[in-house]
Amino acid sequence: MAYKCDKCGKNFKTEKEAEAHEKKCNVVLTKPHYQKDWLVVLLLCIFLGVLGVHRFYVGKIGTGILYFFTFGFFGIGVLIDFITILTNSFTNKRGDFIIRD
Numbered sequence: 001m002a003y004k005c006d007k008c009g010k011n012f013k014t015e016k017e018a019e020a021h022e023k024k025c026n027v028v029l030t031k032p033h034y035q036k037d038w039l040v041v042l043l044l045c046i047f048l049g050v051l052g053v054h055r056f057y058v059g060k061i062g063t064g065i066l067y068f069f070t071f072g073f074f075g076i077g078v079l080i081d082f083i084t085i086l087t088n089s090f091t092n093k094r095g096d097f098i099i100r101d
């Protein structure tokens with residue numbers, strides 16, 4: 001998980017470093033992506049999605065609890081999440097996309 005500069009390919013761990021570098025390369029660095037979590041989130045969604053476990057995992061506790069008591073929002077929520085994860089559009093609580101490597 002790091003900010004990456006598309007221009008020079010450098011990685012930055014903190015938001016501060018990223019901001020300082022934006023001026024240097026004259027680019028806007030994208031939000032951090034959590035590539036290594038993608039498969040974990042996908043598997044949690046498939047096997048434990050009706051209990052909202054994949055949502056707990058990414059920090060979305062509120063909807064996780066909702067899923068837990070409604071069997072994945074009556075299965076519809078889990079199905080939508082499954083598609084969202086597959087298309088690299090699923091986000092964690094901070095809004096960072098969880099994308100495939």
Ligand SMILES: [Zn+2]
Nearest residue numbers: 005007008025
């Ligand atoms: Zn750069």
